[in-house]
Amino acid sequence: MPEPEQDPMPGLVAEATRGRPIDAGTIEMAAVETGPEVRRRTKKGLGFAAWLSIGWIALVVGLAILAPVLPLDDPKDSITEIARRGPLADAGSAPGHLLGGDFNGRDMLSRLIWGGRTTLTVATIAVIIGFVFGGLLGLLGGYFRGKVDVVVSLLLDVLLAIPAVILALALVTILRTQPGTKGGGLDPEVALILALGFVAIPVLGRITRASTLSWSEREFVLAARAQGAKHRRIIRREVLPNVLPAMMSIALLSIAVAIVAEGTLAILGASVETDTPTWGNMIAIGRINLQRAPHVVFEPALMIFFTVLALNMLGDVVRSKFDVREGGL
């Protein structure tokens, strides 16, 4: 099927409107990508908001990495005096524990940092899986076209026909179940990573394919081909470096989507084991006491919100920095 003319950096918007299956994450990414933020920033360096985002990400990632050496309470230790106490809570605040304690009296600050460690690890590895496999499929389909592309596109369409949340939910459940036993199966964290990674494949695959499709038409690729370069070399040296910036931008946005997905799955009881803190799990178990101790829900919710916001912003910045057209104009 002849493809319509494409931008060198095919926008997510174009991808989202091709009238084929697409997941909610991509639609949201498309919306992130359209807006006045991009153009303003290309003119004036990075800008305040972008630096703020970088700062926030650095802080969250730094705390997550340093969690084992920081002087924190054990995230699984109950301190009865601070149970259900904290900002907003009916029982008042918990002296000495800035963010209060959850319904078991576990220190919220410590749980937020340890939870961030798990959430960020899960989201990042999942997106790396999606990046590698989706990227590979997209590169192959976009570069070789013809029959290869038909197969790749069909595969991506089929995967996208099932809403990502539902697919991930089913996958987590399957992966965690072990024959004969209740529970068991894969480690819940591994199951979660694999499930989220799997649903990220078609998203990253679709974007990579579209981008590859247009780049591999360009003159320098033709020139390399005319000089007798092998496919492998052309893909690695000519196409990939040009496709990568778009992929990186999408990857950042995808990490944000994966963090939200972890939260959604947690609410549905399909994240890691409930005693392991993740931002999603904290919300899911805190939900039961929403009325009396809302801080247990809203503190991790705010972490998710700010982190997703910062990642969206950075994804946008990466794209605008590498977008050849906007830079050239």
Place this chain on the structure above:
Amino acid sequence: MGTIARRLAQLVVVVILSTLFAFALLRLFPGDAADAVIPYGTAAQKAKFRAETGLDKPFFEQYATWLGNLVQGDLGKDYQSNTPVSDKVGAALPVSLQLMLYAQLIALVVAIPLGVFTAYRVGTKADRAVNTGAFALLALPSFVLALALAYWVGVKWKPDLPFLGQIPVTGYEPGWLEPVFGQSAGNIGKHFGTMLLPAISLAAGLIAVYMRLLRSDMIATLQENYITMARAKGLSDKRILWRHALRPSSLTLLTVAGLNFGTLIGGAVAVEVIFGIPGIGTLIYQAINARQIVELQSYIAIIAIGYVLINFSIDALYVVLDPRIRRARA
């Protein structure tokens, strides 16, 4: 109309493959499916289950039988309560459809004027403020908003609104669509009251998406020659914006809004569970937790088929709405 025919062929292939995928996926459930579905059943009951679902037959024969039944409306049954899945779908579908409809309506009613306004006032402080707000809204997951609304409206504020009555934190009241599916209708005011918070939770993210997409298309449209022409003729800005510019700018919005009917099902699962709304999302959640593989297969297949059909209709509608696409594709 070669394009339509080709799309139709593609559609059939995607439907077959995605249902096959859903089918194969759930066959991956480790161990004996009979053990998972009826864990406390006797050996005879399990044997009956295997015969009923054709588990003892070769894979593709199983799939063909299952798909054949599905197309004829036989969706298998929930082996825990022994109810046919089609009955459960019949009860849950109107709930989910109404929720999605309300979410879409709220989103469009808010997003379209905002999109038009920001495109008209592009670059101004107002434009930037609205866009920043929308950018923030994009980072707000629907389940977070759902919990925030449940707390601040349902627990703290507890408004007693005219017509809607008290806004409950959980629970559902049937609305106007249930009678169409052969069920009894409920109190319509109460119905809207129960749906208000879930619909807003789902709509918020959509507002940001729709507004930003419409704005960027609208900005491009407003630079077209015929808009300058309309201005030169002395038409009012209001008329130009709403009558001349909106329609050609709404294609992206239309597509994305259409596609969202599919993606909303996924997004709605958590929101339905939080507010205790007995829709398709809740059914899927319950089926997964109860390991009802047969039931789950049917849900996933229904969603996949519905999704692909929606995609196809949008594509067709696109061609009808924009003559330029019709010619370019022919």
